[in-house]
Amino acid sequence: MSPESITGPLTRPIVEAAPAPAIDVAAERARTPGVTESHHLNAAGAALPTAAVVDTVVEHLRREERDGGYEAAAAVSDRTEAVYDDIAELVGARSAEIALFDTATTGLRVLVDALLGAGTPRLLVSRSAYVSHALHLMAHARRTGAGLEILPLDPATGAVDLGALEATLRDGGPAIVFVAHLPTSCGLVEPVAALGALTRRHGARLVVDATQSVGHLPVDVGEIGCDVLVTTGRKFLRAPRGTAFAWVHPDVLPALEPRAPDVRGAAWTAEREWTLSGTARRFETWEHSVACRLGLGVAVRETIERGLGVTAAHLVALGASLREQLRSRPGVTVRDPAASSSGMVTFTVDGVEPAEVKNHLAAARIRVVTVPASHGQWDLGAREVPAIVRASMHVYNDADDLDALLSVVDTITAGPR
Ligand SMILES: Cc1ncc(COP(=O)(O)O)c(C=O)c1O
Incomplete structure:
Protein backbone atom coordinates (compact mmCIF):
# COMPACT_ATOMS: atom_id res chain seq x y z
CA MET A 1 0.00 0.00 0.00
CA SER A 2 1.50 3.41 -0.97
CA PRO A 3 1.82 6.13 1.68
CA GLU A 4 -0.73 8.20 -0.30
CA SER A 5 -3.34 5.55 0.13
CA ILE A 6 -2.96 5.81 3.89
CA THR A 7 -2.94 9.59 4.17
CA GLY A 8 -5.12 10.49 1.19
CA PRO A 9 -8.80 11.31 1.33
CA LEU A 10 -11.01 8.51 2.57
CA THR A 11 -13.60 7.28 0.18
CA ARG A 12 -15.13 4.94 2.78
CA PRO A 13 -14.75 4.70 6.55
CA ILE A 14 -11.93 2.47 7.81
CA VAL A 15 -14.13 1.24 10.63
CA GLU A 16 -17.65 0.21 9.81
CA ALA A 17 -20.14 2.46 11.62
CA ALA A 18 -21.50 0.64 14.68
CA PRO A 19 -24.97 -0.71 13.93
CA ALA A 20 -27.73 1.35 15.53
CA PRO A 21 -28.91 -0.44 18.67
CA ALA A 22 -32.23 -2.14 18.16
CA ILE A 23 -34.83 -3.75 20.34
CA ASP A 24 -34.29 -7.48 20.82
CA VAL A 25 -37.91 -8.41 20.22
CA ALA A 26 -37.28 -12.11 20.86
CA ALA A 27 -35.77 -11.34 24.27
CA GLU A 28 -38.63 -8.99 25.11
CA ARG A 29 -41.12 -11.68 24.14
CA ALA A 30 -39.29 -14.29 26.18
CA ARG A 31 -39.77 -12.24 29.34
CA THR A 32 -43.41 -11.35 28.57
CA PRO A 33 -45.63 -14.43 29.13
CA GLY A 34 -48.75 -12.75 27.70
CA VAL A 35 -47.38 -12.68 24.15
CA THR A 36 -48.22 -16.34 23.64
CA GLU A 37 -51.93 -15.60 24.09
CA SER A 38 -52.47 -13.01 21.37
CA HIS A 39 -51.14 -10.29 19.13
CA HIS A 40 -51.36 -7.66 21.86
CA LEU A 41 -51.72 -4.32 20.05
CA ASN A 42 -53.13 -2.45 23.02
CA ALA A 43 -50.17 -0.87 24.84
CA ALA A 44 -52.07 2.43 24.88
CA GLY A 45 -54.81 0.68 26.88
CA ALA A 46 -52.62 -1.45 29.10
CA ALA A 47 -49.37 -2.98 27.85
CA LEU A 48 -48.29 -6.51 28.74
CA PRO A 49 -46.02 -6.52 31.80
CA THR A 50 -42.89 -8.65 32.08
CA ALA A 51 -42.85 -11.71 34.32
CA ARG A 306 -33.84 -0.99 27.72
CA GLY A 307 -33.22 2.61 26.65
CA LEU A 308 -35.73 5.33 25.84
CA GLY A 309 -34.29 6.20 22.42
CA VAL A 310 -34.16 2.62 21.17
CA THR A 311 -37.69 1.93 22.47
CA ALA A 312 -39.06 5.04 20.78
CA ALA A 313 -37.33 4.15 17.50
CA HIS A 314 -38.92 0.67 17.54
CA LEU A 315 -42.42 1.89 18.36
CA VAL A 316 -42.35 4.83 15.94
CA ALA A 317 -41.09 2.55 13.13
CA LEU A 318 -43.87 0.02 13.77
CA GLY A 319 -46.41 2.86 13.82
CA ALA A 320 -45.12 4.29 10.53
CA SER A 321 -45.13 0.88 8.89
CA LEU A 322 -48.68 0.08 9.98
CA ARG A 323 -49.95 3.50 8.90
CA GLU A 324 -48.34 3.15 5.48
CA GLN A 325 -49.69 -0.35 4.94
CA LEU A 326 -53.19 0.61 6.05
CA ARG A 327 -53.12 3.69 3.80
CA SER A 328 -52.31 1.54 0.78
CA ARG A 329 -55.51 -0.46 1.25
CA PRO A 330 -58.72 0.66 -0.47
CA GLY A 331 -61.59 1.00 1.97
CA VAL A 332 -59.35 1.82 4.91
CA THR A 333 -58.87 5.35 6.28
CA VAL A 334 -56.01 6.18 8.62
CA ARG A 335 -57.31 8.73 11.11
CA ASP A 336 -54.01 10.03 12.48
CA PRO A 337 -53.07 13.66 11.80
CA ALA A 338 -49.80 14.56 10.07
CA ALA A 339 -47.84 14.98 13.32
CA SER A 340 -48.22 11.33 14.32
CA SER A 341 -44.75 9.89 14.78
CA SER A 342 -45.72 7.39 17.44
CA GLY A 343 -46.47 3.73 17.96
CA MET A 344 -50.19 4.40 18.12
CA VAL A 345 -52.27 4.09 14.95
CA THR A 346 -55.96 4.86 14.45
CA PHE A 347 -58.10 3.89 11.48
CA THR A 348 -61.58 3.07 10.23
CA VAL A 349 -62.87 0.68 7.58
CA ASP A 350 -65.48 2.09 5.18
CA GLY A 351 -68.96 0.85 5.94
CA VAL A 352 -67.91 -1.27 8.92
CA GLU A 353 -68.43 -0.15 12.52
CA PRO A 354 -65.17 0.07 14.49
CA ALA A 355 -66.68 -2.28 17.09
CA GLU A 356 -67.23 -4.85 14.34
CA VAL A 357 -63.64 -4.46 13.12
CA LYS A 358 -62.47 -4.98 16.69
CA ASN A 359 -64.60 -8.13 16.99
CA HIS A 360 -63.15 -9.58 13.78
CA LEU A 361 -59.66 -8.89 15.09
CA ALA A 362 -60.49 -10.37 18.50
CA ALA A 363 -61.68 -13.57 16.79
CA ALA A 364 -58.17 -13.85 15.34
CA ARG A 365 -56.64 -13.16 18.78
CA ILE A 366 -55.57 -9.64 17.86
CA ARG A 367 -56.19 -7.15 20.61
CA VAL A 368 -57.04 -3.55 19.75
CA VAL A 369 -59.59 -1.12 21.18
CA THR A 370 -62.14 1.26 19.76
CA VAL A 371 -62.26 4.87 20.95
CA PRO A 372 -65.63 6.63 20.61
CA ALA A 373 -66.07 10.38 20.08
CA SER A 374 -67.45 10.54 23.63
CA HIS A 375 -63.84 9.95 24.76
CA GLY A 376 -62.57 12.86 22.70
CA GLN A 377 -65.19 15.41 21.63
CA TRP A 378 -62.50 18.03 21.07
CA ASP A 379 -60.69 15.68 18.68
CA LEU A 380 -62.89 12.93 17.18
CA GLY A 381 -66.11 14.88 17.81
CA ALA A 382 -64.72 17.99 16.14
CA ARG A 383 -63.53 15.90 13.17
CA GLU A 384 -66.98 14.26 12.97
CA VAL A 385 -65.47 10.80 13.38
CA PRO A 386 -67.88 8.80 15.59
CA ALA A 387 -65.26 6.18 16.60
CA ILE A 388 -61.93 4.73 15.53
CA VAL A 389 -60.01 1.48 15.90
CA ARG A 390 -56.73 1.98 17.77
CA ALA A 391 -53.70 -0.31 17.51
CA SER A 392 -50.75 0.47 19.76
CA MET A 393 -47.45 -1.35 19.75
CA HIS A 394 -44.72 -2.14 22.25
CA VAL A 395 -41.31 -3.75 22.24
CA TYR A 396 -42.76 -7.28 22.18
CA ASN A 397 -44.45 -6.52 18.84
CA ASP A 398 -42.94 -6.81 15.40
CA ALA A 399 -43.93 -7.09 11.74
CA ASP A 400 -45.68 -10.44 12.39
CA ASP A 401 -48.23 -8.70 14.60
CA LEU A 402 -48.84 -6.04 11.96
CA ASP A 403 -49.22 -8.71 9.25
CA ALA A 404 -51.78 -10.53 11.38
CA LEU A 405 -53.83 -7.34 11.78
CA LEU A 406 -53.54 -6.44 8.09
CA SER A 407 -54.66 -9.85 6.95
CA VAL A 408 -57.86 -9.57 9.02
CA VAL A 409 -58.44 -6.06 7.67
CA ASP A 410 -58.06 -7.48 4.15
CA THR A 411 -60.65 -10.14 4.92
CA ILE A 412 -63.05 -7.48 6.19
CA THR A 413 -62.59 -5.19 3.19
CA ALA A 414 -62.95 -8.14 0.77
CA GLY A 415 -66.14 -9.39 2.44
CA PRO A 416 -69.75 -8.43 1.65
CA ARG A 417 -70.78 -5.02 2.95
C1 LIG B 1 -53.94 10.84 27.24
C2 LIG B 1 -54.49 10.19 28.47
N1 LIG B 1 -54.51 10.87 29.62
C3 LIG B 1 -54.98 10.34 30.77
C4 LIG B 1 -55.50 9.07 30.79
C5 LIG B 1 -56.06 8.55 32.08
O1 LIG B 1 -55.15 7.68 32.70
P1 LIG B 1 -55.66 6.87 33.98
O2 LIG B 1 -56.65 5.86 33.47
O3 LIG B 1 -54.45 6.28 34.58
O4 LIG B 1 -56.31 7.84 34.88
C6 LIG B 1 -55.52 8.31 29.61
C7 LIG B 1 -56.08 6.95 29.61
O5 LIG B 1 -56.31 6.34 28.61
C8 LIG B 1 -55.00 8.89 28.43
O6 LIG B 1 -55.01 8.22 27.26
Whole structure:
Protein backbone atom coordinates (compact mmCIF):
# COMPACT_ATOMS: atom_id res chain seq x y z
CA MET A 1 0.00 0.00 0.00
CA SER A 2 1.50 3.41 -0.97
CA PRO A 3 1.82 6.13 1.68
CA GLU A 4 -0.73 8.20 -0.30
CA SER A 5 -3.34 5.55 0.13
CA ILE A 6 -2.96 5.81 3.89
CA THR A 7 -2.94 9.59 4.17
CA GLY A 8 -5.12 10.49 1.19
CA PRO A 9 -8.80 11.31 1.33
CA LEU A 10 -11.01 8.51 2.57
CA THR A 11 -13.60 7.28 0.18
CA ARG A 12 -15.13 4.94 2.78
CA PRO A 13 -14.75 4.70 6.55
CA ILE A 14 -11.93 2.47 7.81
CA VAL A 15 -14.13 1.24 10.63
CA GLU A 16 -17.65 0.21 9.81
CA ALA A 17 -20.14 2.46 11.62
CA ALA A 18 -21.50 0.64 14.68
CA PRO A 19 -24.97 -0.71 13.93
CA ALA A 20 -27.73 1.35 15.53
CA PRO A 21 -28.91 -0.44 18.67
CA ALA A 22 -32.23 -2.14 18.16
CA ILE A 23 -34.83 -3.75 20.34
CA ASP A 24 -34.29 -7.48 20.82
CA VAL A 25 -37.91 -8.41 20.22
CA ALA A 26 -37.28 -12.11 20.86
CA ALA A 27 -35.77 -11.34 24.27
CA GLU A 28 -38.63 -8.99 25.11
CA ARG A 29 -41.12 -11.68 24.14
CA ALA A 30 -39.29 -14.29 26.18
CA ARG A 31 -39.77 -12.24 29.34
CA THR A 32 -43.41 -11.35 28.57
CA PRO A 33 -45.63 -14.43 29.13
CA GLY A 34 -48.75 -12.75 27.70
CA VAL A 35 -47.38 -12.68 24.15
CA THR A 36 -48.22 -16.34 23.64
CA GLU A 37 -51.93 -15.60 24.09
CA SER A 38 -52.47 -13.01 21.37
CA HIS A 39 -51.14 -10.29 19.13
CA HIS A 40 -51.36 -7.66 21.86
CA LEU A 41 -51.72 -4.32 20.05
CA ASN A 42 -53.13 -2.45 23.02
CA ALA A 43 -50.17 -0.87 24.84
CA ALA A 44 -52.07 2.43 24.88
CA GLY A 45 -54.81 0.68 26.88
CA ALA A 46 -52.62 -1.45 29.10
CA ALA A 47 -49.37 -2.98 27.85
CA LEU A 48 -48.29 -6.51 28.74
CA PRO A 49 -46.02 -6.52 31.80
CA THR A 50 -42.89 -8.65 32.08
CA ALA A 51 -42.85 -11.71 34.32
CA ALA A 52 -40.50 -9.87 36.69
CA VAL A 53 -43.07 -7.10 37.25
CA VAL A 54 -45.88 -9.56 37.97
CA ASP A 55 -43.68 -11.76 40.18
CA THR A 56 -42.72 -8.71 42.24
CA VAL A 57 -46.37 -7.83 42.86
CA VAL A 58 -47.41 -11.38 43.69
CA GLU A 59 -44.41 -11.92 45.98
CA HIS A 60 -45.32 -8.84 48.00
CA LEU A 61 -48.98 -9.87 48.27
CA ARG A 62 -47.77 -13.23 49.62
CA ARG A 63 -45.61 -11.37 52.12
CA GLU A 64 -48.64 -9.33 53.21
CA GLU A 65 -50.63 -12.55 53.57
CA ARG A 66 -47.91 -13.98 55.78
CA ASP A 67 -46.64 -10.97 57.75
CA GLY A 68 -49.48 -8.42 57.65
CA GLY A 69 -49.69 -5.40 55.36
CA TYR A 70 -47.99 -2.82 57.60
CA GLU A 71 -45.21 -5.19 58.59
CA ALA A 72 -44.63 -6.20 54.97
CA ALA A 73 -44.47 -2.52 53.93
CA ALA A 74 -41.86 -1.81 56.62
CA ALA A 75 -39.73 -4.71 55.39
CA VAL A 76 -39.55 -3.26 51.85
CA SER A 77 -39.38 0.45 52.70
CA ASP A 78 -35.94 0.81 51.08
CA ARG A 79 -37.31 -0.60 47.86
CA THR A 80 -40.38 1.65 47.86
CA GLU A 81 -38.13 4.66 48.47
CA ALA A 82 -35.99 3.58 45.50
CA VAL A 83 -39.07 3.76 43.26
CA TYR A 84 -39.00 7.57 43.61
CA ASP A 85 -35.30 7.62 42.68
CA ASP A 86 -35.89 5.46 39.61
CA ILE A 87 -38.82 7.55 38.41
CA ALA A 88 -36.76 10.70 38.92
CA GLU A 89 -33.97 9.17 36.82
CA LEU A 90 -36.49 8.20 34.13
CA VAL A 91 -37.83 11.75 33.62
CA GLY A 92 -34.71 13.76 34.50
CA ALA A 93 -35.88 14.99 37.90
CA ARG A 94 -35.16 14.67 41.64
CA SER A 95 -36.93 12.22 43.95
CA ALA A 96 -38.44 15.00 46.07
CA GLU A 97 -40.29 16.28 42.98
CA ILE A 98 -42.14 12.99 42.42
CA ALA A 99 -45.58 12.08 43.82
CA LEU A 100 -47.13 8.64 43.39
CA PHE A 101 -50.82 8.14 42.60
CA ASP A 102 -53.21 5.34 41.70
CA THR A 103 -54.20 6.80 38.31
CA ALA A 104 -53.08 9.62 36.06
CA THR A 105 -56.57 11.09 36.38
CA THR A 106 -56.19 11.34 40.16
CA GLY A 107 -52.76 12.94 39.74
CA LEU A 108 -54.10 15.47 37.25
CA ARG A 109 -57.11 16.25 39.44
CA VAL A 110 -55.05 16.80 42.59
CA LEU A 111 -52.36 18.86 40.89
CA VAL A 112 -54.75 20.90 38.77
CA ASP A 113 -56.94 21.67 41.81
CA ALA A 114 -53.80 22.85 43.62
CA LEU A 115 -52.79 25.03 40.66
CA LEU A 116 -56.28 26.49 40.36
CA GLY A 117 -56.32 27.16 44.10
CA ALA A 118 -53.30 29.42 43.67
CA GLY A 119 -55.24 31.92 41.50
CA THR A 120 -57.90 32.16 38.81
CA PRO A 121 -56.01 32.23 35.53
CA ARG A 122 -57.37 31.50 32.09
CA LEU A 123 -57.34 27.83 31.18
CA LEU A 124 -55.97 27.12 27.70
CA VAL A 125 -56.48 23.50 26.71
CA SER A 126 -55.29 21.48 23.74
CA ARG A 127 -57.78 19.47 21.70
CA SER A 128 -55.74 16.42 22.65
CA ALA A 129 -56.87 16.61 26.32
CA TYR A 130 -58.05 13.34 27.86
CA VAL A 131 -61.81 13.00 28.49
CA SER A 132 -61.73 12.92 32.31
CA HIS A 133 -59.25 15.79 32.42
CA ALA A 134 -61.39 17.84 30.00
CA LEU A 135 -64.50 17.12 32.10
CA HIS A 136 -62.67 18.30 35.22
CA LEU A 137 -61.60 21.56 33.58
CA MET A 138 -65.04 22.19 32.07
CA ALA A 139 -66.71 21.54 35.45
CA HIS A 140 -64.27 23.98 37.10
CA ALA A 141 -64.98 26.63 34.46
CA ARG A 142 -68.74 26.15 34.79
CA ARG A 143 -68.60 26.35 38.60
CA THR A 144 -66.26 29.33 38.91
CA GLY A 145 -66.78 31.25 35.69
CA ALA A 146 -63.07 30.86 34.82
CA GLY A 147 -62.31 31.27 31.13
CA LEU A 148 -61.67 28.01 29.29
CA GLU A 149 -60.26 28.25 25.77
CA ILE A 150 -59.81 25.26 23.49
CA LEU A 151 -56.61 25.91 21.58
CA PRO A 152 -56.83 25.96 17.78
CA LEU A 153 -55.03 23.34 15.70
CA ASP A 154 -52.33 23.93 13.15
CA PRO A 155 -54.12 22.56 10.05
CA ALA A 156 -50.83 21.31 8.57
CA THR A 157 -49.92 19.11 11.54
CA GLY A 158 -53.07 18.58 13.59
CA ALA A 159 -51.14 19.69 16.69
CA VAL A 160 -51.59 22.84 18.79
CA ASP A 161 -51.18 25.98 16.64
CA LEU A 162 -48.11 27.55 18.25
CA GLY A 163 -48.61 30.93 16.55
CA ALA A 164 -52.21 31.18 17.78
CA LEU A 165 -51.15 30.15 21.28
CA GLU A 166 -48.39 32.76 21.33
CA ALA A 167 -50.90 35.46 20.34
CA THR A 168 -53.29 34.35 23.10
CA LEU A 169 -50.52 34.29 25.69
CA ARG A 170 -49.25 37.72 24.61
CA ASP A 171 -52.64 39.41 24.65
CA GLY A 172 -54.37 37.78 27.63
CA GLY A 173 -53.79 37.62 31.37
CA PRO A 174 -52.12 34.84 33.43
CA ALA A 175 -52.80 31.43 31.99
CA ILE A 176 -52.31 27.73 32.52
CA VAL A 177 -51.82 25.67 29.38
CA PHE A 178 -52.88 22.01 29.47
CA VAL A 179 -51.72 19.56 26.83
CA ALA A 180 -51.66 15.80 26.35
CA HIS A 181 -48.27 14.82 24.91
CA LEU A 182 -50.11 12.07 23.02
CA PRO A 183 -53.90 11.84 23.13
CA THR A 184 -56.05 8.78 23.59
CA SER A 185 -57.81 9.19 20.25
CA CYS A 186 -55.01 9.28 17.65
CA GLY A 187 -51.25 8.93 17.18
CA LEU A 188 -50.58 12.69 17.37
CA VAL A 189 -47.46 13.89 19.20
CA GLU A 190 -47.90 17.42 20.54
CA PRO A 191 -44.82 19.70 20.38
CA VAL A 192 -44.42 19.82 24.16
CA ALA A 193 -40.92 21.32 24.19
CA ALA A 194 -42.08 24.20 21.95
CA LEU A 195 -45.06 24.67 24.27
CA GLY A 196 -42.67 24.72 27.23
CA ALA A 197 -40.55 27.42 25.60
CA LEU A 198 -43.63 29.51 24.76
CA THR A 199 -45.25 29.26 28.17
CA ARG A 200 -42.01 30.16 29.95
CA ARG A 201 -41.46 33.14 27.67
CA HIS A 202 -44.92 34.48 28.53
CA GLY A 203 -44.96 33.57 32.23
CA ALA A 204 -47.72 30.97 31.84
CA ARG A 205 -47.81 27.55 33.47
CA LEU A 206 -47.70 24.31 31.47
CA VAL A 207 -49.27 21.04 32.60
CA VAL A 208 -48.34 18.02 30.46
CA ASP A 209 -50.41 14.85 30.49
CA ALA A 210 -47.73 12.34 29.50
CA THR A 211 -49.93 9.30 30.11
CA GLN A 212 -49.41 7.96 26.59
CA SER A 213 -45.80 9.07 26.19
CA VAL A 214 -43.73 8.01 29.21
CA GLY A 215 -42.11 4.69 28.26
CA HIS A 216 -43.07 5.33 24.61
CA LEU A 217 -41.04 8.41 23.66
CA PRO A 218 -38.16 10.05 25.55
CA VAL A 219 -39.70 12.35 28.18
CA ASP A 220 -37.41 14.70 30.10
CA VAL A 221 -39.10 17.35 32.23
CA GLY A 222 -36.18 19.78 31.86
CA GLU A 223 -36.18 19.48 28.09
CA ILE A 224 -39.93 20.02 27.96
CA GLY A 225 -39.80 22.97 30.36
CA CYS A 226 -43.18 22.26 31.96
CA ASP A 227 -44.41 22.90 35.51
CA VAL A 228 -46.31 19.68 36.10
CA LEU A 229 -46.16 16.33 34.29
CA VAL A 230 -48.40 13.36 35.01
CA THR A 231 -48.40 9.80 33.71
CA THR A 232 -49.84 6.39 34.39
CA GLY A 233 -48.08 3.07 34.98
CA ARG A 234 -50.05 0.49 33.03
CA LYS A 235 -49.56 1.81 29.49
CA PHE A 236 -46.14 2.26 27.90
CA LEU A 237 -44.31 1.77 31.21
CA ARG A 238 -45.73 -1.79 31.37
CA ALA A 239 -46.35 -1.43 35.12
CA PRO A 240 -49.30 -2.88 37.08
CA ARG A 241 -52.72 -1.26 36.83
CA GLY A 242 -53.48 1.22 39.62
CA THR A 243 -50.12 3.00 39.47
CA ALA A 244 -49.26 6.52 38.31
CA PHE A 245 -46.93 9.38 39.13
CA ALA A 246 -46.56 13.12 38.80
CA TRP A 247 -43.60 15.45 38.66
CA VAL A 248 -43.86 18.98 40.03
CA HIS A 249 -41.34 21.74 39.30
CA PRO A 250 -39.48 22.59 42.52
CA ASP A 251 -40.07 26.34 42.02
CA VAL A 252 -43.82 25.80 41.75
CA LEU A 253 -44.21 23.22 44.49
CA PRO A 254 -44.10 25.48 47.58
CA ALA A 255 -47.08 27.53 46.33
CA LEU A 256 -49.21 24.47 45.57
CA GLU A 257 -51.39 23.19 48.38
CA PRO A 258 -53.48 20.04 48.02
CA ARG A 259 -57.18 20.88 48.21
CA ALA A 260 -57.63 17.91 50.56
CA PRO A 261 -54.44 17.40 52.60
CA ASP A 262 -53.90 13.79 53.67
CA VAL A 263 -51.97 12.36 56.59
CA ARG A 264 -49.44 11.03 54.09
CA GLY A 265 -48.31 14.51 53.08
CA ALA A 266 -49.44 16.65 56.03
CA ALA A 267 -48.70 16.68 59.78
CA TRP A 268 -51.59 17.70 62.09
CA THR A 269 -49.60 19.84 64.52
CA ALA A 270 -52.21 21.50 66.81
CA GLU A 271 -55.98 21.93 67.34
CA ARG A 272 -56.44 23.69 63.97
CA GLU A 273 -52.96 23.61 62.52
CA TRP A 274 -51.09 21.42 60.09
CA THR A 275 -47.95 21.58 58.00
CA LEU A 276 -47.37 20.17 54.54
CA SER A 277 -44.47 18.01 53.46
CA GLY A 278 -41.79 20.01 51.67
CA THR A 279 -41.75 17.43 48.87
CA ALA A 280 -44.25 16.44 46.21
CA ARG A 281 -45.47 13.77 48.61
CA ARG A 282 -47.76 16.48 50.01
CA PHE A 283 -50.16 15.43 47.22
CA GLU A 284 -50.18 11.70 48.01
CA THR A 285 -52.57 9.63 50.10
CA TRP A 286 -51.58 7.32 52.93
CA GLU A 287 -53.21 4.22 51.57
CA HIS A 288 -51.83 2.65 48.43
CA SER A 289 -50.89 -0.70 46.98
CA VAL A 290 -47.32 -1.37 48.08
CA ALA A 291 -47.23 -4.43 45.83
CA CYS A 292 -48.17 -2.41 42.75
CA ARG A 293 -45.68 0.33 43.59
CA LEU A 294 -42.91 -2.23 43.79
CA GLY A 295 -44.06 -3.55 40.41
CA LEU A 296 -43.98 0.01 39.07
CA GLY A 297 -40.40 0.31 40.28
CA VAL A 298 -39.37 -2.84 38.40
CA ALA A 299 -41.12 -1.64 35.24
CA VAL A 300 -39.40 1.76 35.45
CA ARG A 301 -35.98 0.12 35.88
CA GLU A 302 -36.65 -2.15 32.91
CA THR A 303 -37.65 0.88 30.84
CA ILE A 304 -34.47 2.76 31.74
CA GLU A 305 -32.27 -0.26 31.11
CA ARG A 306 -33.84 -0.99 27.72
CA GLY A 307 -33.22 2.61 26.65
CA LEU A 308 -35.73 5.33 25.84
CA GLY A 309 -34.29 6.20 22.42
CA VAL A 310 -34.16 2.62 21.17
CA THR A 311 -37.69 1.93 22.47
CA ALA A 312 -39.06 5.04 20.78
CA ALA A 313 -37.33 4.15 17.50
CA HIS A 314 -38.92 0.67 17.54
CA LEU A 315 -42.42 1.89 18.36
CA VAL A 316 -42.35 4.83 15.94
CA ALA A 317 -41.09 2.55 13.13
CA LEU A 318 -43.87 0.02 13.77
CA GLY A 319 -46.41 2.86 13.82
CA ALA A 320 -45.12 4.29 10.53
CA SER A 321 -45.13 0.88 8.89
CA LEU A 322 -48.68 0.08 9.98
CA ARG A 323 -49.95 3.50 8.90
CA GLU A 324 -48.34 3.15 5.48
CA GLN A 325 -49.69 -0.35 4.94
CA LEU A 326 -53.19 0.61 6.05
CA ARG A 327 -53.12 3.69 3.80
CA SER A 328 -52.31 1.54 0.78
CA ARG A 329 -55.51 -0.46 1.25
CA PRO A 330 -58.72 0.66 -0.47
CA GLY A 331 -61.59 1.00 1.97
CA VAL A 332 -59.35 1.82 4.91
CA THR A 333 -58.87 5.35 6.28
CA VAL A 334 -56.01 6.18 8.62
CA ARG A 335 -57.31 8.73 11.11
CA ASP A 336 -54.01 10.03 12.48
CA PRO A 337 -53.07 13.66 11.80
CA ALA A 338 -49.80 14.56 10.07
CA ALA A 339 -47.84 14.98 13.32
CA SER A 340 -48.22 11.33 14.32
CA SER A 341 -44.75 9.89 14.78
CA SER A 342 -45.72 7.39 17.44
CA GLY A 343 -46.47 3.73 17.96
CA MET A 344 -50.19 4.40 18.12
CA VAL A 345 -52.27 4.09 14.95
CA THR A 346 -55.96 4.86 14.45
CA PHE A 347 -58.10 3.89 11.48
CA THR A 348 -61.58 3.07 10.23
CA VAL A 349 -62.87 0.68 7.58
CA ASP A 350 -65.48 2.09 5.18
CA GLY A 351 -68.96 0.85 5.94
CA VAL A 352 -67.91 -1.27 8.92
CA GLU A 353 -68.43 -0.15 12.52
CA PRO A 354 -65.17 0.07 14.49
CA ALA A 355 -66.68 -2.28 17.09
CA GLU A 356 -67.23 -4.85 14.34
CA VAL A 357 -63.64 -4.46 13.12
CA LYS A 358 -62.47 -4.98 16.69
CA ASN A 359 -64.60 -8.13 16.99
CA HIS A 360 -63.15 -9.58 13.78
CA LEU A 361 -59.66 -8.89 15.09
CA ALA A 362 -60.49 -10.37 18.50
CA ALA A 363 -61.68 -13.57 16.79
CA ALA A 364 -58.17 -13.85 15.34
CA ARG A 365 -56.64 -13.16 18.78
CA ILE A 366 -55.57 -9.64 17.86
CA ARG A 367 -56.19 -7.15 20.61
CA VAL A 368 -57.04 -3.55 19.75
CA VAL A 369 -59.59 -1.12 21.18
CA THR A 370 -62.14 1.26 19.76
CA VAL A 371 -62.26 4.87 20.95
CA PRO A 372 -65.63 6.63 20.61
CA ALA A 373 -66.07 10.38 20.08
CA SER A 374 -67.45 10.54 23.63
CA HIS A 375 -63.84 9.95 24.76
CA GLY A 376 -62.57 12.86 22.70
CA GLN A 377 -65.19 15.41 21.63
CA TRP A 378 -62.50 18.03 21.07
CA ASP A 379 -60.69 15.68 18.68
CA LEU A 380 -62.89 12.93 17.18
CA GLY A 381 -66.11 14.88 17.81
CA ALA A 382 -64.72 17.99 16.14
CA ARG A 383 -63.53 15.90 13.17
CA GLU A 384 -66.98 14.26 12.97
CA VAL A 385 -65.47 10.80 13.38
CA PRO A 386 -67.88 8.80 15.59
CA ALA A 387 -65.26 6.18 16.60
CA ILE A 388 -61.93 4.73 15.53
CA VAL A 389 -60.01 1.48 15.90
CA ARG A 390 -56.73 1.98 17.77
CA ALA A 391 -53.70 -0.31 17.51
CA SER A 392 -50.75 0.47 19.76
CA MET A 393 -47.45 -1.35 19.75
CA HIS A 394 -44.72 -2.14 22.25
CA VAL A 395 -41.31 -3.75 22.24
CA TYR A 396 -42.76 -7.28 22.18
CA ASN A 397 -44.45 -6.52 18.84
CA ASP A 398 -42.94 -6.81 15.40
CA ALA A 399 -43.93 -7.09 11.74
CA ASP A 400 -45.68 -10.44 12.39
CA ASP A 401 -48.23 -8.70 14.60
CA LEU A 402 -48.84 -6.04 11.96
CA ASP A 403 -49.22 -8.71 9.25
CA ALA A 404 -51.78 -10.53 11.38
CA LEU A 405 -53.83 -7.34 11.78
CA LEU A 406 -53.54 -6.44 8.09
CA SER A 407 -54.66 -9.85 6.95
CA VAL A 408 -57.86 -9.57 9.02
CA VAL A 409 -58.44 -6.06 7.67
CA ASP A 410 -58.06 -7.48 4.15
CA THR A 411 -60.65 -10.14 4.92
CA ILE A 412 -63.05 -7.48 6.19
CA THR A 413 -62.59 -5.19 3.19
CA ALA A 414 -62.95 -8.14 0.77
CA GLY A 415 -66.14 -9.39 2.44
CA PRO A 416 -69.75 -8.43 1.65
CA ARG A 417 -70.78 -5.02 2.95
C1 LIG B 1 -53.94 10.84 27.24
C2 LIG B 1 -54.49 10.19 28.47
N1 LIG B 1 -54.51 10.87 29.62
C3 LIG B 1 -54.98 10.34 30.77
C4 LIG B 1 -55.50 9.07 30.79
C5 LIG B 1 -56.06 8.55 32.08
O1 LIG B 1 -55.15 7.68 32.70
P1 LIG B 1 -55.66 6.87 33.98
O2 LIG B 1 -56.65 5.86 33.47
O3 LIG B 1 -54.45 6.28 34.58
O4 LIG B 1 -56.31 7.84 34.88
C6 LIG B 1 -55.52 8.31 29.61
C7 LIG B 1 -56.08 6.95 29.61
O5 LIG B 1 -56.31 6.34 28.61
C8 LIG B 1 -55.00 8.89 28.43
O6 LIG B 1 -55.01 8.22 27.26
